[in-house]
Amino acid sequence: xxxxxxxxxIAVSAVFWPLAARAQSEAVTILAPKxxxxxxxxxxxxxxxxxxxxxxxxxxxxxxxxxxxxxxNVSIRLVPYENPARYNESLGKDEWDIGLAARDPSRGxxxxxxxxxxxxxxxxxxxxxxxxxxxNEVDRAGIKIAVAQGSAPDGFxxxxxxNAEIVRVPGGLAPAREVLAEGRADVYGENVHLASRIAADxxxxxxxxxxxxxxxMSIAVSKHNAVTLPIVNEFVRDAKNDGLIAQLIARAGxxxxxxxx
Numbered sequence: 001x002x003x004x005x006x007x008x009x010i011a012v013s014a015v016f017w018p019l020a021a022r023a024q025s026e027a028v029t030i031l032a033p034k035x036x037x038x039x040x041x042x043x044x045x046x047x048x049x050x051x052x053x054x055x056x057x058x059x060x061x062x063x064x065x066x067x068x069x070x071x072x073n074v075s076i077r078l079v080p081y082e083n084p085a086r087y088n089e090s091l092g093k094d095e096w097d098i099g100l101a102a103r104d105p106s107r108g109x110x111x112x113x114x115x116x117x118x119x120x121x122x123x124x125x126x127x128x129x130x131x132x133x134x135x136n137e138v139d140r141a142g143i144k145i146a147v148a149q150g151s152a153p154d155g156f157x158x159x160x161x162x163n164a165e166i167v168r169v170p171g172g173l174a175p176a177r178e179v180l181a182e183g184r185a186d187v188y189g190e191n192v193h194l195a196s197r198i199a200a201d202x203x204x205x206x207x208x209x210x211x212x213x214x215x216x217m218s219i220a221v222s223k224h225n226a227v228t229l230p231i232v233n234e235f236v237r238d239a240k241n242d243g244l245i246a247q248l249i250a251r252a253g254x255x256x257x258x259x260x261x
Contacts (some may be wrong), residue, residue: 027231028072031097031221036075039065040096044083044148044171047120047191048100048217050252060118060248061100064219067244068098068235083171085150098232099220102152112226115233116216117245121256122153123211124187125195127180128204135210138187139164146176146185152215153189177202191215192256216260 031037041061043049050059057078069076079096081087087101091110102120103113124135124145132138138145143164147154148171157166167185169175176198179185188198189212199205219232239245245259 024072024231027228028074030225030228032069032072032074036077037065037069037072037098038077038079038096039069040079040081040087040090040099040101041065042084042087042101042171043080044173045151045191045194046173046197046252047118047193047254047257049080059252060217060245060254063248063251064117064239064245065098065100067239068219068232071235083150084148084152084154085170088150097221097225101217101220103216103218103220104152104155106155107220110223111220112223112229114219114221114229115236116218116260117236117239118217118249119258119260120215120217121192121211122156122189122213122215123192123195123256124189124208125176125180125198126187126206126208127183127185128202130186132187133209135208135212138208138212143187144185146179146188148172148176148190151190153191153213156213156215157189173197173201180205193254196255211256 041049041057043051043057048059048061049057051057057080062078066076081090090096091107103116124138126132139161141163144167145157145161145164146167146169147157149168151171154168167179169179173194176188176190180188181202192211195207199207219236221228221232240259249257
């Protein structure tokens with residue numbers, strides 16, 4: 001019985017292994033027809049990208065992109081975008097093969113999204129002297145909310161804020177600090193990690209209690225490449241299960257960030 005069962009298992013494996021190998025080969029042909037995987041990155045978001053003292057890009061999205069290229073047995077080419085608005089301008093153009101960014105509904109016209117690989121808490125950092133204490137108090141008349149133009153927080157707040165005014169600025173630490181320091185906004189809406197960095201960089205600024213949204217990060221492909229999503233999702237699942245995503249988060253020292261369930 002054991003020999004028969006073993007023989008059956010081998011026979012089943014012989015059937016499915018070529019299918020799996022063929023599916024991956026087809027995905028490589030579609031995603032990286034020239035033998036390199038072009039990965040789009042939003043470098044203003046430290047939850048996704050870190051920059052070393054030598055200027056080298058690292059962080060969660062870089063680590064994942066490299067690991068995925070290795071899985072596909074192709075070389076990697078990083079395609080950095082200065083901020084979310086620049087990334088959005090690339091949608092629908094043949095500038096990259098995968099994009100590691102927020103699963104934002106506003107990008108759905110052009111992109112198909114993988115399963116979520118990382119959950120990111122979004123909150124507010126307040127200018128010095130502001131009397132508000134919690135995220136729930138922000139949506140009121142007279143309050144100005146700054147946000148990175150074209151980012152997932154921008155999209156969410158645009159859809160949900162009823163009374164406060166939204167002020168859009170370029171993404172990144174410096175524009176966020178500047179808009180609060182100059183009093184052009186009362187709070188800045190961003191991921192909690194960046195909000196904490198802004199507060200540490202601007203004397204008197206502080207992070208409000210609570211969050212206003214949960215942003216889910218995924219790997220995007222062009223809609224006409226959606227057929228490759230099973231291979232992408234397999235990679236995302238393995239990266240969660242083997243601890244790669246948790247390791248990349250820990251290495252980057254991120255706050256308010258965790259691997260997706």
